[in-house]
Amino acid sequence: MSYKIFTPQNLQDYLYGYENIKEFFEGEELQVQEIGDGNLNFVFRAKSKKNPQKSLIIKQAVPYLRCAGEDYPLSKERMSFEIRALKEYENLAPSYAPKVYLDDEEMSLVVMQDLNNHIILRKGLIQGKIYPNFSEQISTFLANTLFYTSSLYLQSYEKRDMMERFNKNSELCKLTEDFVFTFPYMEHETNVVEEMNKELSNRLFSDMEFKKEVLKLKYLFMTKSDALLHGDLHTGSIMVNEKETYVIDPEFAFFGPFGFDIGALIANLASSYISHTVQNGNEDYREWILNTIEEIWQKFEKKFLSLWSRQKESALLTYGFIDEKTLKEYQKEFMKDILKESAGFAGCKMARRVFGIAGVEEIRGIKDDSLRKKAQKISLSTGVALVKNREKIENIKDLTTIIRKCDEWTI
Amino acid sequence: MSYKIFTPQNLQDYLYGYENIKEFFEGEELQVQEIGDGNLNFVFRAKSKKNPQKSLIIKQAVPYLRCAGEDYPLSKERMSFEIRALKEYENLAPSYAPKVYLDDEEMSLVVMQDLNNHIILRKGLIQGKIYPNFSEQISTFLANTLFYTSSLYLQSYEKRDMMERFNKNSELCKLTEDFVFTFPYMEHETNVVEEMNKELSNRLFSDMEFKKEVLKLKYLFMTKSDALLHGDLHTGSIMVNEKETYVIDPEFAFFGPFGFDIGALIANLASSYISHTVQNGNEDYREWILNTIEEIWQKFEKKFLSLWSRQKESALLTYGFIDEKTLKEYQKEFMKDILKESAGFAGCKMARRVFGIAGVEEIRGIKDDSLRKKAQKISLSTGVALVKNREKIENIKDLTTIIRKCDEWTI
Structure with missing residues (x-):
């Protein structure tokens, strides 16, 4: 037919x-x-x-x-x-x-x-709902999908075969290149800049130090083929209830850098944290969000390394090539690089939501003008801080500290 | 048919x-x-x-x-x-x-x-022939083939279309993964280790610091899709005469890291330098080789940047995104990264020729046992030095200094 x-x-x-x-x-x-x-x-x-x-x-x-x-x-x-x-x-x-x-x-x-017993995670977070299993479940999703589609697990030809099935997702990759890495940081017809934010947007659009770092991250997005990514893993692409977590809508799927999905998730949790902070939300709830970010990373890292430790032969590794101690050091550096990269991508994902075409409800949907303006300023400056400081991040606490200090950053 | x-x-x-x-x-x-x-x-x-x-x-x-x-x-x-x-x-x-x-x-x-007025560059170098146009010509080849097939020139979908035609060169990529990045640094049946080199090979096979760096370079080779590479650009894949340069045999072609072709070329010129050094070759000729390496990089960099400066719109760049000064800084860092990466790949390419299945005539073909042993030791230790010191390299002179000091390195 x-x-x-x-x-x-x-x-x-x-x-x-x-x-x-x-x-x-x-x-x-x-x-x-x-x-x-x-x-x-x-x-x-x-x-x-x-x-x-x-x-x-x-x-x-x-x-x-x-x-x-x-x-x-x-x-x-x-x-x-x-x-x-x-x-x-x-x-x-x-x-x-x-x-x-x-x-x-x-x-x-x-x-x-039909996930009719689940709601979009973004909505749940706006309502201040706690999902006790979320970090455990999403970290398994991330570890499994990223590890098993990478050169750390697959053989060389298997990975190329799998890449073949995703290589031509050019149109949606281009959407990300434009709407995550480019237009939201320059004068562009697709942006949504309210009059009250003109000064802020002008500062952003002329922050060349930030934009140079964005170019580096965009280049990574375009050329680093670590693993099969969901490609759009924000809190609107996740459905949850108290027991379960489902990832939906992987139409942006392609082979890209490990840190991009993790970064998307961190960015959207951070947006929610900022939204609650600005609106004087419950302190415990805000802590739960930050804890969730930390747990996602910690559990992801542990699970990813555990899968890796079982895989003695892959495109990367040949049995007997390297001793256990050195492999452990290599893996430690490898994971730290993923964390830094994730912080950078998270920063872009946060910053682009402020003036870019696609806002997020928890920020752009704040009714009160002055609160919305405040949330936008904080989101933006925290995003920029993540991008600029990503190379100094040594562990997940360094990353959540940047989010925790969200109202201290300036651009 | x-x-x-x-x-x-x-x-x-x-x-x-x-x-x-x-x-x-x-x-x-x-x-x-x-x-x-x-x-x-x-x-x-x-x-x-x-x-x-x-x-x-x-x-x-x-x-x-x-x-x-x-x-x-x-x-x-x-x-x-x-x-x-x-x-x-x-x-x-x-x-x-x-x-x-x-x-x-x-x-x-x-x-x-039929390139019947040309000889294989490797042979010409063994004979001590000077090719006055070589650095000019091969640098144009490198700049054009690498720039015009990268995200710095192509639009996103154009690059993915082109990658589609090369993605499945899995078999030959696997040969490189095995024979450039793996087997030559471990006990392996395909290696060629003469009795007189047992001690040296043992030292190499247990140099875990080196092998950790090799893993990083192998990972780059497998996942960094900068541009269409020749994939095997040693001096046996180049035919020359006094006037002309031709690149042949691109059957290893695939999308990989910028530095891999450049590194292959540097490695093979360095092999020739070491061969002449060990055999007390003409000082001027050895200097010509080192100059050639420097000129290739300098001319490549200049031409690559010149092509880049003319390209205002690409997958990476959108007109108006960044100011000229910042772009220049970005480009400077970008080129320095290519140089460091090239040094690393050059190091692997040199080191793998010593015990790996495929030797090079100018080293493995030295008849005298003690001279051959000396050349092998120097090749190996210079290769290892390039790999280990690549991150400290700031300019091409730093790189040629490592080659010039070839008999001072130890492993």
């Missing part, structure tokens, strides 16, 4: 062409509803009319930017990368990614588990 | 199926001779019987390692990467790569200009 755009009316026929979907719903009639508020895609929920607790999510990419309309073309092939990443996750971190029931690259469509 | 292995007897029929080849030879009868002493491929020269000055070279890959026989399979698709690289060179550095008359990926075969 050649590509067509589905509607709630014609989805059931298509879905029931697949035995496993029909079985899932026991052949009952479906109620299909469009539920997406996404910027890029159409998202539907299909429910059994008889057993409404039986439901699946259908996500279809259209050949344009959904939020902007057909005049803004964006190739629908981006869905192929999401599908391929979800399939890798099924192998590498099955508890932390939605189960895929059907994938159809031709239709740019995927059918997956 | 499906793949078949050609012989001198049946090549003319195949070649004359192509009009441009027939025209080149004016339809005259051909004399075809196998001339290759290569390890990997078959190489033929086809000459017009009537006008023997009219000749072309035919190179065909066979699905095994030619020097070892059919029991050592090696996929013939490697020729596709050589063909694709030669075609890039025709665009990017047409004066410095053989003209391609016919390429046939199906047959793993390429027909190209």
Whole structure:
């Protein structure tokens, strides 16, 4: 069947062409509803009319930017990368990614588990909810997906084979290059700069020391192929409840630097910390956020190193090449480099949310002008501080100290 | 036509199926001779019987390692990467790569200009020949091929498109990973360690500080995708005469770190310097070699920066993002990083030639045992010194000083 755009009316026929979907719903009639508020895609929920607790999510990419309309073309092939990443996750971190029931690259469509007992982590953080298992679970997701797709685990040809399936995600990589590493730090039509922030934006746009460091990070993003990244791992790409964590929407997946996913996560937790700080939020909650950042790193590092210690042969290592003591030193330096890089990427990810096209609700959504202005200034200067000071970071406490001192930084 | 292995007897029929080849030879009868002493491929020269000055070279890959026989399979698709690289060179550095008359990926075969007025640079260096244009020409080759295939010139999607054509050169990348970065520094059946060198090899194999640095360089080789590399740019892959320079045999071509080709070249010039030093060669000639290394870097840097200064928009740069002064600082640091990296790769390339499977004639070919032993010790310790001291290198003189002091280093 050649590509067509589905509607709630014609989805059931298509879905029931697949035995496993029909079985899932026991052949009952479906109620299909469009539920997406996404910027890029159409998202539907299909429910059994008889057993409404039986439901699946259908996500279809259209050949344009959904939020902007057909005049803004964006190739629908981006869905192929999401599908391929979800399939890798099924192998590498099955508890932390939605189960895929059907994938159809031709239709740019995927059918997956309905996470209807979960909410978007960003929303939960805004509401001040604590997720006691989150750091444990997301650190496993990070350790598994990053380690098992890297040259520390794979053989050389296996890694190149896997890269082949993600190399051409050029369009979405370009979005990141533009909207994370470029436009938000210069005069650009896509930026959102309120009148009250003109002075701040002028200072940012002329901070050449910062921009030089951003170029270095952008260059890393474009050329350092450590592992398969989610590519957009902010708190809006994570669904949680008190027990579980799911990573969704990996359409930006590509082979990039280890620190980019970790950095995205740290940035978005830091945004939440700043949002609560500015709004005189609960002290314990703010501490929980900082603890969560620290635990994510510590657990990630421990798990990553544990996987590594079991892998005696890989593209990088040949058994007998190096002694245990030296390998340990090498690994220690390696992890420290990932941490520094993560801090840099976190800084960009925070800073870009202030004036860039895509804001985050916990900052840009603050209603009170003076509080919003304050939150923006602090987010920006903390982001800039992370970028500029990343090379001095020796451990995760150094990083969280930068966030903790968020209202002391200036740009 | 499906793949078949050609012989001198049946090549003319195949070649004359192509009009441009027939025209080149004016339809005259051909004399075809196998001339290759290569390890990997078959190489033929086809000459017009009537006008023997009219000749072309035919190179065909066979699905095994030619020097070892059919029991050592090696996929013939490697020729596709050589063909694709030669075609890039025709665009990017047409004066410095053989003209391609016919390429046939199906047959793993390429027909190209016969460089019969040129000799392999390695041989010329052994004979103590001076090539006055060499640094000028090879630096242009390096600047053009590296700059124009990087994110400093290409747009993001253009680079990913180009990478797609080279990504799967896994087999030859693996050869480099094994034979440049691994086996020559450990007990391995493929090594060639003479009895007289046992003590030296033991010292090398247990130099964990060195091996840790080698791992870092190997990791860069595997994950840093700066630009399209030749991938094997030693002095045996370059043909010269007093006027001209040609780069041949780019079958190892892939996207890797800027410093790898530059490092290979420096390593092989340094080998030649050491060979002449040990054999009490002409002082002026040795100075010419060191000058050549310095000039290659200086000219490369100047040309690379000049191309860069003309390119206002690329994957990395957006017009107006950064001011000229800051860009200059960024570029200065960028070039210094390439130099350090080149020194590291040069060190590996020198060290691996001592005990690794593939020696170089100017060192391993020294007849006198004690001189050969001395040359090997000096090559090895200079290579190790380059690797260990690369981060301290600030300019090319620092690098050539390490080579000049070659007999002072110990491991």
